Amino acid sequence: MLNGGNLLDVPYAQKMAESQKEISISDFFAKNRQILGFDNPSKAMLVSVKEAVDNSLDACEEAGILPVITVKVQKADDRDKFKVTVRDNGPGIVKHQIPNVFGRLLYGSRFHAIRQSRGQQGIGISSVVLYSQLTTGKTTSVISKIGEDYPCIRMEIQINTKTNRPQIISSEVILWDQSHGTEFSCEIEGRYQKNKKQTVYEYLRSTAIVNPHVDIHFEDPDGEKFHFQKVVDKMPESAKESKPHPHGTELGVLKNMLQYTEAKKITSFLTNEFTRISPRGAHDIIEKAGIKDSVIPKKMTLENIQTMYSVLQDMKFMSPPTDCLSPIGDRLIRKGLRKEIDSKFAYTVTREPKVFRGTPFQVEAGIVYGGELPPGETVQILRFANRVPLLYQQGGCVMTHAIERINWRPYGLEQRGGKGIPAGPAVILVHIASTNVPFTSESKEAVADVDEIIDECTRALMDCGRRIRSHINKKKKLKKVSEKYTLIKEILPEIASKSSGILDRPQLPLDEVITKIMNVHVIDSGIHFHEVGEGDEKQLLTEVTIRVQNYTQKEKKFKMAVKVPNTLIQGVYPEKYIIKQGVIEWDVGPLLPARSLHLGFTLVGLDKDEYEEVEVYYSKLTGEVIGADPM
Amino acid sequence: MTQIEVTKGNKIAKDRLWNIAGMIYDQMKEGHIPYLEVSSRTKNNIVLSKHHKVWKYGDDMVTRSAKDLGGATSILRSLYTIEFIGDMIRSGKSSTLREMYYISEGWGKAKFPTQDESNRLAEDLEIITTSLREDFKLRPEEDGARVIGDLTLMEKNRKGEIKKINCKDDVGDSGYGIPYNVEEEKVKFKSINAKLIIAIETGGMFDRLVENGFDESHKALLVHLKGQPARSTRRFIKRLHGFSKLPVVLFTDGDPWSYRIYASVAYGAIKTAHISEYLATPSAQYLGITPSDIVNYDLPSDGLSDNDINALKSELTDPRFTSDRWKEEIKLQLKLKKKSEQQALAKYGLDFVTDTYLPEKLSEMSII
Structure with a gap:
């Protein structure tokens, strides 16, 4: 495990700050909060915790620190209001970037990098700040310390919704008991539900399953404390950054890339900013698009951009490299499942990486069976995208659809009509890792039905199904064997001794x-x-x-x-x-x-x-x- | 010390039971997996015996093999039971079926899970040995039913004394109680002064006929069946019919379960088809309540339950109910969707059954 004092001599946050760029936005989101997942109070509660935790986990992992996260949800003075606090042991954030990271929508380093990460877009945490501000009028507090020898900063911030500019309400240096890390706390309108499927507890437990290297402490509004312990001391292999693949790039993104590139020529723009475009390929592209190489990328006309875009879509390129993915690994998923779910049998599978529309992705699936799991009920489905649990819109998700279209009955689970979610003492897990998970909406609750993804999910799940079947068969057969043991060891000798006793004849071999x-x-x-x-x-x-x-x-x-x-x-x-x-x-x-x-x-x-x-x-x-x- | 009585029947039964043990022993001695074969005891395996005019088991056999745990356990239970019966015969004791069930508590893995299982095993042994369970010194715990009428018989009581009993004058209002053993050595018929034998399902109706003096006014011998009649009751009716040659009629409720009571008295029960010729009285006739009676006498009725309907449908495929008359009546009842109890006749007054219904029905049947 890393220790802040020595390895963070040059604070990681300073490096991160260099890549934290500004993106233009509108106050659109202030008026459309359901798009971000704040539809109702209990969901808003969950989303607020989730965004903060995802941020913490991404930051810790990027800096190579084994995450220790503390989540606290407390009742505030007002009815329906709660204080949410999330603290991590991550790299912290340099002082001048705090307002930008938390107080500006669409701001972050991850927007430009093509790499598997939890948030993938810088909308997350600032939308929580905005939601807090809109529902309670309160400011958000951020405490951050970037290393042993650096001061700990406590800042109160707000967002100016007109200008998308953060406002610093107060800033002070305080004493803190951690050498580095960040604590985020805000007050929101919400509802805390116990014993329900879509809760903070369930989200944290699910997170713990697919992130066995993470240690999570949780205190709920009743003061009840939970600890989801880490089971491995190894960081997941960090995903490599990769340039976008031409087939995985949308028109809008292409425009943005042209704006920000430092390339002076179109061909160098194409070869430098994309993966799998060779200099020869770049020349082919501009030739087909009828664009002169001398055109400065920043000054390309919209018409030319559109032509180039359609040329890019039509041309064939090598598939993108897949080493930018970081699957959890079947062994670790099994450990995670075993730790959180009491069961008799667990099987997990990690498929090889595949590509859809120029975007690499990888599917992992797991199934646990037996033990304390209720036999007659519909199986529980645990869905994850880039290690983040998906708790809403189960019915609209490709992972659920893949489960539903498999006939589970030959595998030993009940399923009415051979379709739909099966029933039985099992929990099914599906994880999709991708540099760009195709969510059905901005709130990132369900993954879209992409053919390549549903095929991969189906294969992984059928593999799990076959394992369950052989496990159940083995169990059945062993039961038969144990019956036969009783027969030959107890019943048969007694039949022999009784019959010889009745007849007064010698014992039989x-x-x-x-x-x-x-x-x-x-x-x-x-x-x-x-x-x-x-x-x-x-x-x-x-x-x-x-x-x-x-x-x-x-x-x-x-x-x-x-x-x-x-x-x-x-x-x-x-x-x-x-x-x-x-x-x-x-x-x-x-x-x-x-x-x-x-x-x-x-x-x-x-x-x-x-x-x-x-x-x-x-x-x-x-x-x-x-x-x-x-x- | 009293002399232990081992009857001829006991001795034969014991020899036959010992043969079963010998079969199992020999099978194992030759290195075979031991097994027992018993007639299949289902509705699909009963056939009409031309000779006895009763329904007997057909040729379908069920094999209990020690290949699986269930079969092996059943064979072990049989051996325990055989040993137990042997001990009883040797010591001159007898036991009720219920007592045997409790004794099996000490049989380890061969313990019976329910009394139904132990009863069925005793019946299986009867089938294999073609002996009666009375010869095994096993008896049912239920007493036989009651009889009232001018019948004189000799019964050998528990002290070995022979008592002469007239079932009209020597008994109280509850009548003569039929013992569990009604064989010749126990009960001998002397004389009977009656024109017919009426077997009645319910105690209430039996008492009604007794109170109204139907036994004397119509010279009827009344037998209370007590629901599904015990073996001894059926055997008693069979022997009495053989002795007196009097017509036997059954008077029951008008529902599918009562028709089965009739079938068991007249043709034999599926469960005891191996001894139908001892128990069944093929000439016994069904008097009522029939589904037609429900219509003709406009009797108060209840709706048929799903169970009733299933039982009626099952009777339509029961080989004992193949006569046109039964088929028509059952189909009529399925159409009516109604059933009536015997005592529904009280709608027309307490004397209606003895003054009107029974005389009308009996003359219809040309019995009086």
């Missing part, structure tokens, strides 16, 4: 009857994690054992295989095995009827819970097999 009754191969496995050694010598060992029992009447020879993660493998037994492409394969047998044998290996260097389910496969084994799938 039962081996043959038992193998006939079972007539199955049972494969079960165990995972045992332990640490050996101290300090640098410490080793994390995951021991895996597999037992194969032959309850048939024939001697068997067959192959078994186990998928293994990419890590050091040692102590594989028995001897006849090969390891290739992440799979250990054994030649097993001969295994006599009513006998069992053991296979095993040790994985080195994996964390506890990193390897949770042994996937066993078999081939050349005829008859029923329980506990493994055919290769």
Whole structure:
């Protein structure tokens, strides 16, 4: 973890300040607050917390600090009014930028960068300031400290809605108990709801699920305290910035880019400001658009811009690079889900990045099943875009649509008519990461039905479905096996002793009857994690054992295989095995009827819970097999 | 010390039960998964026995195999039950079905979950051995029903004494109580002075006929069925009919459940089809209340419930109700959507049933 004192010698905020540019706006938003999600008091409450938390998380991550966020919602003196306070341990904001960041709509560094981030546009936090001001008339307080040796600033600000200029009401230097960070607090008209789906609590819990590196403290208006603990100490890999792809650029954005570019020629504008446009490609473009290269980009006519825009749309370019995405990763999602939801089984998948209209995106999905989850109810859907939970407009979202169009019944969930949201003891999670998530509206509550995205979501969810099915089948089969164990271990011996007792005849041997009754191969496995050694010598060992029992009447020879993660493998037994492409394969047998044998290996260097389910496969084994799938 | 009486029936039953244990033992000895076969006890597996004129089980068999937990448990229960019956025969004790259910508490995994299960197992053993459960020393806890009329019989009581009883003069208003065992060794008929036997579903109507003196005025022997009649009641009627050759009529409520009471007396019940020839009286006739009576006598009625309607529809496919008369009556009732109780006849006064309804119906049936 970073420590503000040493690493923030040159405060990060100063670097950020360089990229915080001004964007022209109108007071449009003051009159259209529902567009920003302030439709009703309870939603306004949620949005206010969300914008502030998203900002904090983005700032922390950009500066490489593991976020610790404290959220407090308190009742204010007036009825229906609440004080919202969000504090982070982020890089802070330099004094002269505080009014701009919080007091100007559409102001921020992120508007120009093509990179996956939570906010994506600088509308967020300033709209909360504006909402606070419009509903309570109060000023917003911002406390910020950018490093150990810098003063802590406390500022009261407001927005002049006519000029979109921040007004500083007061500014003072205060003492603060943190070496760096920001605290935002404002008073808003709102409603706080407990025990409801769309609440601050639910939003924070969901945030904790997909951000397992974040530590969140929350205090609700009743003074009840919650702590969503982080489960990993590693920052998510920071997404690289990337230039826009010509196909992912709207006309308006193109105009803006032309305004702000430092390029003197159109071709250099095209090659410098976009990704995937080569100098040759740039020449082709201006030739097709009939524009002279000597035209100064800032002075291009609207007509020329439009022509160039349509040429850009029609031409073929390489897909944009996808390393600007930062997926959460299936393992971390699983950890997050496991931490917040009590369940028996969890499976998560991260798809490869894909592209729609020149915009890279990546889909991740997860499903948890069983445990304390209610069996008869519609499954809960957790939707996320760029690690931000989406709590409203579930019905209008591509992620929901993908879930609805899958027939979940073959996967073991109930679903009326094979369509719609399934029911069962499960929670389904979908995360879309993209440099430009195509939301259906400005309030960013639902993602639009883009073909490429719905396809990716469907694939990821079907993968989850297949896992659920095999989990349920395994469970069913194991139940059958445990019934058969009761049968052969308790009932059958008693049938034998009763009948011989009644008839006064000798006891019978039962081996043959038992193998006939079972007539199955049972494969079960165990995972045992332990640490050996101290300090640098410490080793994390995951021991895996597999037992194969032959309850048939024939001697068997067959192959078994186990998928293994990419890590050091040692102590594989028995001897006849090969390891290739992440799979250990054994030649097993001969295994006599009513006998069992053991296979095993040790994985080195994996964390506890990193390897949770042994996937066993078999081939050349005829008859029923329980506990493994055919290769 | 008293001599333990082991009847011939007991001995045969025990031998046959021991054969079951032997079968299971031998199956396992040969390395087979043990199993038991029992007739399927559903409406689809009863056929009319030409010889006895009653409905018996057909050829469909159900196999209880130790392949699965349920089948294995059922086989183990059978063995426990066989052992228990053997002990009773040896010690000269008997037990009620309910007592056997409670005794199974000590049978570990073979314990019966409900008394229905233990009753059914006793019936299964009857089917396999073709013995009667009385031979197994198992008896029902319910007492048989009551009889009033000029019938003289000899009953051997619990002390082994033979008592002569006239069911008109030697009994109180509640009549002669039918014991659970009505076989020859227990009950012997001496003489009967009557023209017909009327079996009545409800106690209220039985008492009405007794109070109105119908037994004497019409020389009728009245038998109270107490709802779905116990085996001993049906056996009693069957033996009495064989002894006296008198016509038997059933007087019940006018609903699908009462028709089943009639069918069990006349043709045999699905549950006990393995012993229909012991229990059923094929010449027994149904007197009423019929759906036509509801119309003809304009009787007060209730609407049919969904259960009633389903039961009527099921009777339309029941092989025991295939006669044209039954089909017409059942279809009429489904159309009327009504049912009436016996006591609905009281609409026309307390004497209506004895003065008008029964004489009219009986002469219609050419019985008087």
